[in-house]
Amino acid sequence: MGTPQPDRPLYIRIHERDNVAIVVNPGGLPAGSRFESGLTLTEPIPEAHKVALTNLAPGDPILRYGVTIGYAEKPIAQGSWVHEGLVATPEAPDLNSLPLATAVPHPLPPLEGYTFQGYRxxxxxxxxxxxxxxxxxxxxxxxxxxxxxxxxxxxxxxxxxxxxxxxxxxxxxxxxxxxxxxxxxxxxxxxxxxxxxxxxxxxxxxxxxxxxxxxxxxxxxxxxxxxxxxxxxxxxxxxxxxxxxxxxxxxxxxxxxxxxxxxxRRQRTTCPASDLVVGLQCGGSDAFSGVTANPAVGYAADLLIRAGATVMFSEVTEVRDAIHLLTARAANETVAHNLIREMAWYDEYLHQGLVDRSANPTPGNKEGGLANIVEKALGSIAKAGSTPLAGVFGPGERVTQKGLIFAATPASDFICGTLQLAAAMNMHIFTTGRGTPYGLAMAPVIKVASRTELAERWPDLIDINAGTIATGQATIEQVGWQIFHLILEVASGRKQTWADHWGLHNDFALFNPAPVT
Amino acid sequence: MGTPQPDRPLYIRIHERDNVAIVVNPGGLPAGSRFESGLTLTEPIPEAHKVALTNLAPGDPILRYGVTIGYAEKPIAQGSWVHEGLVATPEAPDLNSLPLATAVPHPLPPLEGYTFQGYRxxxxxxxxxxxxxxxxxxxxxxxxxxxxxxxxxxxxxxxxxxxxxxxxxxxxxxxxxxxxxxxxxxxxxxxxxxxxxxxxxxxxxxxxxxxxxxxxxxxxxxxxxxxxxxxxxxxxxxxxxxxxxxxxxxxxxxxxxxxxxxxxRRQRTTCPASDLVVGLQCGGSDAFSGVTANPAVGYAADLLIRAGATVMFSEVTEVRDAIHLLTARAANETVAHNLIREMAWYDEYLHQGLVDRSANPTPGNKEGGLANIVEKALGSIAKAGSTPLAGVFGPGERVTQKGLIFAATPASDFICGTLQLAAAMNMHIFTTGRGTPYGLAMAPVIKVASRTELAERWPDLIDINAGTIATGQATIEQVGWQIFHLILEVASGRKQTWADHWGLHNDFALFNPAPVT
Ligand SMILES: [Ca+2]
Ligand SMILES: [Ca+2]
Ligand SMILES: [Ca+2]
Ligand SMILES: [Ca+2]
Ligand SMILES: [Ca+2]
Missing domain, CATH: 3.40.50 (Rossmann fold)
Structure with a gap:
C-alpha cells in the first residue's frame, strides 16, 4: 500500500461547533507543533488524542461531532491535551423525554442493478x-x-x-x-x-x-x-x-x-443486493474510528439500504448515549419506542449488576483517545449512516425486515457477532482502531482499519484501510464505495477475507442474562 | 464385562427409617411384581424410580437416606409409584439455625505407602x-x-x-x-x-x-x-x-x-498420594447415583484423605439442601460459617435472577427417578464420604489445604470442572447415571457409571462400573478401592482414561456473575 504519511501537523475537527480536534499524525506531535490554523501545542499530544481549540473554563462543555461529549474538570488552555482525566462524563439522556421520529431523514434514491452470486x-x-x-x-x-x-x-x-x-x-x-x-x-x-x-x-x-x-x-x-x-x-x-x-x-x-x-447439489445464482443482511460492528475503537472507518461504513450502509438490503447495527451500551439522535431518526414512533425499550432493558440489566454504561470503554479505547462512553458512542453510531431507523429487534431475534435495523446486543465483539448471526446476518463488517484478528465461521467478516498505520502493520489481517480519510488521500464516499463493492465480491465467493484465508473463526458466545445453577 | 442381571424383583432401601425404595431391575418392573419382602407393585414402576413401602397420607413425609425428601401430595398406596408429581418439595434448611461442628467425625486411621509417579x-x-x-x-x-x-x-x-x-x-x-x-x-x-x-x-x-x-x-x-x-x-x-x-x-x-x-526435561518421580488434589463431580444423575457411584466415590474420597490428599466436592445447588448435615460435620465453627457464607451468596445470586434452587434438576434427573433437588442433594453429597469438612474455598480460588474441601461452584458440569481446575485439581472423578462423554484437557477425568446398563452400553466411555453395587455383585468398599487404585494408575500416566483416549476435551466455561457490556 505504502500510503504517504503527513509531514506537517494535522488535526481533524468534525463539526464547526467543535472546540476540540484530534491529532492525526502517526506517533503524535511534540510541544510547539504549529498547525496551519496557527494553533500551537503547549504540550505533546499522542496520535488520535484531542487538542483544545479554545481556552476552556471548568464546567465548559467539550464539543465533538457538534455534541457535548463532556465537561471540563479544570481550566484547559488552547493548544493543550484534552485527556480523559480532564473530562467529566455527562448524564445519559433521559429515556422519558426523547424526541420520537421528529427528524426522519428523507429516503435516499434507490440504487439498482447491484447483484451478487449467492445460495438461494x-x-x-x-x-x-x-x-x-x-x-x-x-x-x-x-x-x-x-x-x-x-x-x-x-x-x-x-x-x-x-x-x-x-x-x-x-x-x-x-x-x-x-x-x-x-x-x-x-x-x-x-x-x-x-x-x-x-x-x-x-x-x-x-x-x-x-x-x-x-x-x-x-x-x-x-x-x-x-x-x-x-x-x-x-x-x-x-x-x-x-x-x-x-x-x-x-x-x-x-x-x-x-x-x-x-x-x-446447490449452485450460486444471481441475487439482488437486497438479499444481503449485513451486520455492522466495531471493536478496539480509537478516536479515528468515528471519523474514518465508521463514517465510511455508514456510507456503505446507506448504499446497501438504497439497494434494498438489510443493515443491522447493534451494541446497546455504545448507542445509549446517542439515543436521542436515533429516536429522532426512527421511521415512526413505534420504532422509537421499541428502541427505548431495548435501552431501558439494558439499563436495568446493568443496574442489577451494580454497574452502568461507564463500564464499557476499555484501556485501549482510552489510550486510543476516547475520553468516555459518550465520545465512543458518537463515533460508534456513525456506522449507522443517514437513513431512517426502520426497525428494532431484541437480542437473538431473527430479523425479517429490510432497511436500517437496530439489533440489540451487548457490545462484546463475540456476543454481538453471535447475536447478529442469529439475526440472519450473511455478511459482517467490523471496524477497528487498535486492531483485532476477529473472525467468524458462519459468515465472512470484512475488517476495516481506522488508521493507515494499523492497515500497514497488519496487511494480512485488515481488508480495507479507511485511514486514508484522515490524511485526505481518500474521501468517506470513496472508501464507502470500496466497502460496498468488496461486500458484493466476498458475498459472491469471488474474494476471500483475511479472517477466512487464515481460518480465524472465534467461538460463538451467547448472551445469557439468567443465572447458572 | 457381561454382568448378570437380576432375574427377580429387587429394590434398594438405603436407611431403616425409609418409607420408599428404588427399583433396581433394568427396564423397570410390571404391575404385580412381588419382592422377597412380600411387597407387590400396584402399577408398573420404571427402573431407578421409587416404590412406596407403606401407605402414605397427604402431608406424610417421604423418607429416603433416613431424611425427609418431600411430602406426599395425595394418598399414596403401598406398592405404588412415588413419582415426582406426588412429592411436594420441602423448604430449604434455614441458614440461620444450622448445627455448627456438632457432629465432627473421628479422623480415620492414616493410610500409608501409597504413591504415584508425578511431575514435581x-x-x-x-x-x-x-x-x-x-x-x-x-x-x-x-x-x-x-x-x-x-x-x-x-x-x-x-x-x-x-x-x-x-x-x-x-x-x-x-x-x-x-x-x-x-x-x-x-x-x-x-x-x-x-x-x-x-x-x-x-x-x-x-x-x-x-x-x-x-x-x-x-x-x-x-x-x-x-x-x-x-x-x-x-x-x-x-x-x-x-x-x-x-x-x-x-x-x-x-x-x-x-x-x-x-x-x-522433566521426569516423573515417586510422589506420595498426599500430593493428589482430586475434584469430585456428578452430572446426568439418576436415583442410582446416590446409592452406587457416589457412595463408592465417597469411600475412595475417605481413602484419599486417609492418605493425606486433598479432595474437593462442589456444586452449591446440590449441597444446599443437605447443608445441615455438612455444617454439623465441619471441623470447626469457622469452617461451618464459611460454608454458610457460600450458600448465602448463591441463594442471593439465584434470587437476583428471580429463580431458586429448584431450577437445578433436569428432565433427565427426573426421568432417572430423582423427584426433586432434595433427593438429588442427598445423593450428591454421598461423594463427600465420611471425614470432617476441613475447609471451604470460594469459586475459582486456589485450594491450599489437605483433607475434605468444599470448593464452591455452580453444578454446571463444565463450570464446575473449570473452577476445580483453577482450585489446583490434578485429577477429576465424575459420576454419571444418564451418561455423558465429559472430558477435560487439563486433568484426567475418570468416569464412574451408576448403572451396569450404562457401563455396558458405553464400554468405551465409562471407566468404572459402580452399578454392580445395586445388584449385590460388589460392595461400596470394593468399588471404592477400585477407584482409588485407578486414580493412582492414571495419575502416574500408566493408564489412560477413555476421555483422554478419544481426546474428548470440553472447552473451559467460566463463572461470571457480573454483567457483560
Ligand atoms: Ca463497538
Ligand atoms: Ca463490539
Ligand atoms: Ca451434580
Ligand atoms: Ca455437575
Ligand atoms: Ca472451542
Whole structure:
C-alpha cells in the first residue's frame, strides 16, 4: 500500500461547533507543533488524542461531532491535551423525554442493478457461503461433535466439493442453567436462530445428549421453523441403539453425509443486493474510528439500504448515549419506542449488576483517545449512516425486515457477532482502531482499519484501510464505495477475507442474562 | 464385562427409617411384581424410580437416606409409584439455625505407602500430566492461538516427546465485560489460577491482544504468582514489532518452544498420594447415583484423605439442601460459617435472577427417578464420604489445604470442572447415571457409571462400573478401592482414561456473575 504519511501537523475537527480536534499524525506531535490554523501545542499530544481549540473554563462543555461529549474538570488552555482525566462524563439522556421520529431523514434514491452470486434457500433467504452446520443442545456433546467434525472433514467432505465448510454450533448453554428464569429466552432463541442462519442452507441437524434441560424440541419447536420440508434431523447420544462412542460418532457422520449430499447439489445464482443482511460492528475503537472507518461504513450502509438490503447495527451500551439522535431518526414512533425499550432493558440489566454504561470503554479505547462512553458512542453510531431507523429487534431475534435495523446486543465483539448471526446476518463488517484478528465461521467478516498505520502493520489481517480519510488521500464516499463493492465480491465467493484465508473463526458466545445453577 | 442381571424383583432401601425404595431391575418392573419382602407393585414402576413401602397420607413425609425428601401430595398406596408429581418439595434448611461442628467425625486411621509417579513443580504441587498451557487474556486472540497451537503440535511438539499436550486456555472473558462489577473477581481469579494449575508445570505463558480490559498484569499480578523464578512470558498482538499475522504466530511459536524445552526435561518421580488434589463431580444423575457411584466415590474420597490428599466436592445447588448435615460435620465453627457464607451468596445470586434452587434438576434427573433437588442433594453429597469438612474455598480460588474441601461452584458440569481446575485439581472423578462423554484437557477425568446398563452400553466411555453395587455383585468398599487404585494408575500416566483416549476435551466455561457490556 505504502500510503504517504503527513509531514506537517494535522488535526481533524468534525463539526464547526467543535472546540476540540484530534491529532492525526502517526506517533503524535511534540510541544510547539504549529498547525496551519496557527494553533500551537503547549504540550505533546499522542496520535488520535484531542487538542483544545479554545481556552476552556471548568464546567465548559467539550464539543465533538457538534455534541457535548463532556465537561471540563479544570481550566484547559488552547493548544493543550484534552485527556480523559480532564473530562467529566455527562448524564445519559433521559429515556422519558426523547424526541420520537421528529427528524426522519428523507429516503435516499434507490440504487439498482447491484447483484451478487449467492445460495438461494427454501425460506427465501440467501447464503453467502454453503456450510453444513451441526447444532448442539448442550455443552456435554461439544467435544464429541468436534471429534466427529474432524473426521467428517478428513473422510467425507472431500467428496462434496461444493460445500464450503462443516461447523459445530457449540456453546456453554443447555444444562446447568436456570432455563425458566426471566431472560432465558435470549440464549434459547439465539441457538434456534443460529441454526437457521442463511449460510447453513435450511434444515438444521441437531445433536443432543438426551437428559439435558434444553431438549431439542425446546430449542427448535416445529412451529419455529420457517420452512422445513422434511423433519429436522436429531441424534441423541443416550438413545439405546448407540453402543459406545464408535456408534455415536458413526451416527453423527451418517446424518452429516445425508445433508452434505443435499448441500453439494446447490449452485450460486444471481441475487439482488437486497438479499444481503449485513451486520455492522466495531471493536478496539480509537478516536479515528468515528471519523474514518465508521463514517465510511455508514456510507456503505446507506448504499446497501438504497439497494434494498438489510443493515443491522447493534451494541446497546455504545448507542445509549446517542439515543436521542436515533429516536429522532426512527421511521415512526413505534420504532422509537421499541428502541427505548431495548435501552431501558439494558439499563436495568446493568443496574442489577451494580454497574452502568461507564463500564464499557476499555484501556485501549482510552489510550486510543476516547475520553468516555459518550465520545465512543458518537463515533460508534456513525456506522449507522443517514437513513431512517426502520426497525428494532431484541437480542437473538431473527430479523425479517429490510432497511436500517437496530439489533440489540451487548457490545462484546463475540456476543454481538453471535447475536447478529442469529439475526440472519450473511455478511459482517467490523471496524477497528487498535486492531483485532476477529473472525467468524458462519459468515465472512470484512475488517476495516481506522488508521493507515494499523492497515500497514497488519496487511494480512485488515481488508480495507479507511485511514486514508484522515490524511485526505481518500474521501468517506470513496472508501464507502470500496466497502460496498468488496461486500458484493466476498458475498459472491469471488474474494476471500483475511479472517477466512487464515481460518480465524472465534467461538460463538451467547448472551445469557439468567443465572447458572 | 457381561454382568448378570437380576432375574427377580429387587429394590434398594438405603436407611431403616425409609418409607420408599428404588427399583433396581433394568427396564423397570410390571404391575404385580412381588419382592422377597412380600411387597407387590400396584402399577408398573420404571427402573431407578421409587416404590412406596407403606401407605402414605397427604402431608406424610417421604423418607429416603433416613431424611425427609418431600411430602406426599395425595394418598399414596403401598406398592405404588412415588413419582415426582406426588412429592411436594420441602423448604430449604434455614441458614440461620444450622448445627455448627456438632457432629465432627473421628479422623480415620492414616493410610500409608501409597504413591504415584508425578511431575514435581517448583511451588511444591505435583502434575499428573506435563502440559504446555497457553493463557489468553481475551477472546479476541482465541482463534489465532488455536491456529498457533495447530502449528506447534504439527511442527514443534514432536521434538519434545516428554510433553503430553499443548492447550490454550481460551474463554469468553477479558473484554466486553463489567470488569469492576461485584463478582468480577471470580472469572479473573479463575483465569489466573487456571494458568497456575499443577499440570501446566509453573511459569504461565500469556497471550494478550493489547487493548483489552483484562490486562495481563490484572490477570497475573506478580504478587499472585506463588513461585515464578523468571518472569511470566507475555506476548501482545498489538505490539509494534509484529508486522502482520505471520509475525504474530511466529512470536507465539517461539515463546512456546522456549517453554517446551524446559517442560521436556522433566521426569516423573515417586510422589506420595498426599500430593493428589482430586475434584469430585456428578452430572446426568439418576436415583442410582446416590446409592452406587457416589457412595463408592465417597469411600475412595475417605481413602484419599486417609492418605493425606486433598479432595474437593462442589456444586452449591446440590449441597444446599443437605447443608445441615455438612455444617454439623465441619471441623470447626469457622469452617461451618464459611460454608454458610457460600450458600448465602448463591441463594442471593439465584434470587437476583428471580429463580431458586429448584431450577437445578433436569428432565433427565427426573426421568432417572430423582423427584426433586432434595433427593438429588442427598445423593450428591454421598461423594463427600465420611471425614470432617476441613475447609471451604470460594469459586475459582486456589485450594491450599489437605483433607475434605468444599470448593464452591455452580453444578454446571463444565463450570464446575473449570473452577476445580483453577482450585489446583490434578485429577477429576465424575459420576454419571444418564451418561455423558465429559472430558477435560487439563486433568484426567475418570468416569464412574451408576448403572451396569450404562457401563455396558458405553464400554468405551465409562471407566468404572459402580452399578454392580445395586445388584449385590460388589460392595461400596470394593468399588471404592477400585477407584482409588485407578486414580493412582492414571495419575502416574500408566493408564489412560477413555476421555483422554478419544481426546474428548470440553472447552473451559467460566463463572461470571457480573454483567457483560
Ligand atoms: Ca463497538
Ligand atoms: Ca463490539
Ligand atoms: Ca451434580
Ligand atoms: Ca455437575
Ligand atoms: Ca472451542
Amino acid at each position: 434457500n427454501p425460506d427465501g433467504t440467501v447464503g453467502t457461503k454453503n456450510i453444513l452446520g451441526i447444532s448442539t443442545t448442550v455443552q456435554c456433546v461439544a467435544a464429541s461433535v468436534d471429534y466427529a467434525i474432524r473426521r467428517i472433514k478428513a473422510e467425507i467432505l472431500p467428496r462434496y466439493p461444493n460445500v464450503d465448510d462443516v461447523i459445530a454450533i457449540t456453546h456453554n448453554y443447555g444444562c446447568g442453567v436456570a432455563i425458566n428464569a426471566p431472560g432465558a429466552e435470549i440464549p434459547i432463541r439465539t441457538l434456534r436462530n443460529l441454526s437457521l442462519n442463511p449460510n447453513l442452507g435450511g434444515t438444521p441437524l441437531v445433536v443432543s445428549l438426551g437428559c439435558e434441560k434444553m431438549q431439542p424440541s425446546r430449542m427448535l419447536p416445529t412451529s419455529a421453523l420457517p420452512v422445513v420440508t422434511d423433519e429436522p434431523y436429531i441424534m441423541r447420544f443416550q438413545d439405546e441403539e448407540h453402543r459406545g462412542f464408535g456408534d455415536i460418532i458413526a451416527a453423527i457422520m451418517r446424518m452429516a453425509e445425508r445433508r452434505l449430499v443435499q448441500l453439494n | 513443580n517448583p511451588d511444591g504441587t505435583v502434575g499428573t500430566k506435563n502440559i504446555l498451557g497457553i493463557s489468553t487474556t481475551v477472546q479476541c486472540v482465541a482463534a489465532s492461538v488455536d491456529y498457533a497451537i495447530r502449528r506447534i503440535k504439527a511442527e514443534i511438539l514432536p521434538r519434545y516427546p516428554n510433553v503430553d499436550d499443548v492447550i490454550a486456555i481460551t474463554h469468553n472473558y477479558g473484554c466486553g465485560v463489567a470488569i469492576n462489577a461485584p463478582g468480577a473477581e471470580i472469572p479473573i481469579r479463575t483465569l489466573r489460577n487456571l494458568s497456575l494449575n499443577p499440570n501446566l508445570g509453573g511459569t504461565p505463558l500469556v497471550v494478550s491482544l493489547g487493548c483489552e480490559k483484562m490486562q495481563p498484569s490484572r490477570m497475573l499480578p506478580t504478587s499472585a504468582l506463588p513461585v515464578v523464578t523468571d518472569e511470566p512470558y507475555i506476548m501482545r498482538f498489538q505490539d509494534e514489532e509484529h508486522r502482520g499475522f505471520g509475525d504474530i504466530i511466529a512470536a507465539i511459536m517461539r515463546m512456546a518452544e522456549r517453554r517446551l524445552v524446559q517442560l521436556n
